[in-house]
Amino acid sequence: MGYIIATVLVALCLIAVPYYLRKRTWTNLNQEIMEEDFDTFYYTLDSFKCKMSMSAFERENMRLSGYIAQNRKDDVEEQLNMMLNMRIKKQQKLALYQRAFYYYIGLGRAKKTRDMIDLVQSIDPSASQDLEIQYSILIKRESRYIQEIQDRIDRLWDGKSEMDPSKEMAVGTLEYLLGLQYSYNNDIDNMNRVFDLxxxxCAGTPYEESILKIKKQKA
Incomplete structure (x- = not known):
């Protein structure tokens, strides 16, 4: 009987300890990057406990987060190239391609952005649809998706009732994409209407600065 109890306790420890260690490590890493304590962040990332509790992909993805947060563009590029050649699961590849897409589109790098869309499409064509829309609007400066973006906004908010705070950022992002398309068409009235919303x-986000700049240019 005692042997059985001991075996059960050992089994529970083997389950609980890695779980606790993983949770604690994730918490530490997130706190360190939020506090911009990057020396400690990279030390934690390369520690034995981190290697024991996180996969190689998870660690390198976290390292990528650090480089992006520090705006270390050369290191980000090198890290992405290394990760793109890692032997990882299909869903991890998809997540990496999508992350690289948002990084490159934020820099306005058309070819790299297009390459990431093609890689996403090679794994999951349905996942590339939203990326195609953003590429069309943000990189190619097209206005092909006015009605589709408006329909998405309408599904999230009726424009009259008080908005669920959890939906604000999603609606604001869509409004930004809609307003951009009106600006390309020089439809100033609709542009201002949507941008004001x-x-x-999107108060306090990078979209705010972009909107104010466009409104000033179009005034």
Whole structure:
């Protein structure tokens, strides 16, 4: 009987300890990057406990987060190239391609952005649809998706009732994409109408600065 109890306790420890260690490590890493304590962040990332509790992909993805947070563009590029050649699961590849897409589109790098869309499409064509829309609007500066973006906004918010705070950022992002398309068409009235809403829902984000700049240019 005692042997059985001891075996059960050992089994529970083997389950509980890695779980606790993983949770604690994730918490530490997130706190360190939020506090911009990058020396400690990279030390934790390369520690034995981190290697024991996180996969290689998870660690390198965290390292990528650090480089992006520090705006270390050369290191980000090198890290992405290394990760793109890692032997990882299909879903991890998909997540990496999508992350690289958002990084490159934020820099306005058309070819790299297009390459990431093609890689996403090679794994999951349905996952590339939203990326195609963003590429069209943000990189190619097209206005092909006015109605589709408006329909998405309408599904999230009726434009009258108080908005669920959890939806504000999503609605604001869509309003930004819609306003951009109106700006490309020089439809100033609709641009201002939509951008004024987006300013309320995207206050304090990079979208705010972009919107104010466009409104000033179009005034």
């Amino acid at each position: 987006a300013l309320k829902h």
